[in-house]
Amino acid sequence: MVEGVLAGKVALVTGAARGIGLASAQAFADEGAAVALLDLDIATAEAEAAAIISAGGRAMACPCDVRDDASVRTAVNAVAAKFGTINVGMCNAATLTQPASIVDLSLDAWNQALAVNLTGVFLTSKYLIPHMILAGGGSIIITASQMARVATPLRGAYCATKGALLQLAKVIALEHAAQKIRANTLSPGGIATDRLAQQFGDLETAEREWGPAHPLGRLGQPVEIARAAVYLASDDSRFMTGSDLLIDGGYAAR
Numbered sequence: 001m002v003e004g005v006l007a008g009k010v011a012l013v014t015g016a017a018r019g020i021g022l023a024s025a026q027a028f029a030d031e032g033a034a035v036a037l038l039d040l041d042i043a044t045a046e047a048e049a050a051a052i053i054s055a056g057g058r059a060m061a062c063p064c065d066v067r068d069d070a071s072v073r074t075a076v077n078a079v080a081a082k083f084g085t086i087n088v089g090m091c092n093a094a095t096l097t098q099p100a101s102i103v104d105l106s107l108d109a110w111n112q113a114l115a116v117n118l119t120g121v122f123l124t125s126k127y128l129i130p131h132m133i134l135a136g137g138g139s140i141i142i143t144a145s146q147m148a149r150v151a152t153p154l155r156g157a158y159c160a161t162k163g164a165l166l167q168l169a170k171v172i173a174l175e176h177a178a179q180k181i182r183a184n185t186l187s188p189g190g191i192a193t194d195r196l197a198q199q200f201g202d203l204e205t206a207e208r209e210w211g212p213a214h215p216l217g218r219l220g221q222p223v224e225i226a227r228a229a230v231y232l233a234s235d236d237s238r239f240m241t242g243s244d245l246l247i248d249g250g251y252a253a254r
């Protein structure tokens with residue numbers, strides 16, 4: 001067995017085909033966990049799971065649409081069936097909503113943001129928790145955002161869903177503390193992923209235009225969030241629940 005702070009653990013990550021989710025799944029595997037990569041983009045998730053296996057880790061990929069009750073239930077149960085249990089769940093998938101004022105935002109775009117960013121986390125948690133109870137405890141990590149705290153014009157749906165996740169994590173933490181299940185949000189600032197490449201056209205433009213909004217003067221890298229995810233997943237954070245870990249280069253300090 002690989003030695004590491006997550007040796008012997010099973011970790012599930014949604015939105016794991018790329019970006020922060022992939023970096024976190026890779027970091028969990030590096031720390032000894034068996035990892036399940038859940039994503040809409042199953043071809044990429046499968047290729048990334050194969051790469052983790054080639055590097056000596058344990059991994060599987062599962063098709064999953066976090067908006068869909070049956071899809072999430074099937075995927076979570078498939079992971080527990082393959083690896084025997086689930087100890088860590090990172091609810092990380094989110095959709096990209098085009099910038100629009102509240103007046104201009106379509107109801108469809110609003111509903112889509114809620115379905116992926118918020119209902120997706122509800123469903124993933126709902127189906128993870130029974131496995132964690134059987135396991136005698138676990139850690140749920142919900143990827144929120146600095147925009148859970150700091151409002152940005154034209155990002156109403158995103159800010160609202162991310163703010164709601166802070167409260168959802170607290171409720172899960174209170175409901176399941178006695179069962180040794182911890183739930184925390186992890187809130188990145190701007191991180192150089194495909195999401196920002198899509199938003200800004202390319203990553204160079206994202207770095208130039210948005211990096212300076214972070215007092216440290218740059219965007220973050222996925223691995224800088226993944227290391228925090230390892231902390232939240234591991235026993236090193238055993239006294240932390242119902243809380244938010246903000247890793248944003250100082251963005252929210254202004």
Ligand SMILES: NC(=O)c1ccc[n+]([C@@H]2O[C@H](COP(=O)([O-])OP(=O)(O)OC[C@H]3O[C@@H](n4cnc5c(N)ncnc54)[C@H](O)[C@@H]3O)[C@@H](O)[C@H]2O)c1
Binds near residue numbers: 014095192
């Ligand atoms: N990148 C940033 O600057 C940043 C900042 C703050 C918070 N976050 C949050 O971090 C998380 C990951 O962001 P990222 O930048 O790595 O994103 P990304 O857009 O690069 O990757 C998201 C992944 O989620 C998957 N996905 C989308 N909809 C899905 C669905 N319905 N079901 C299953 N999978 C789905 C996509 O296929 C993709 O692989 C998100 O919750 C995002 O809101 C990102």
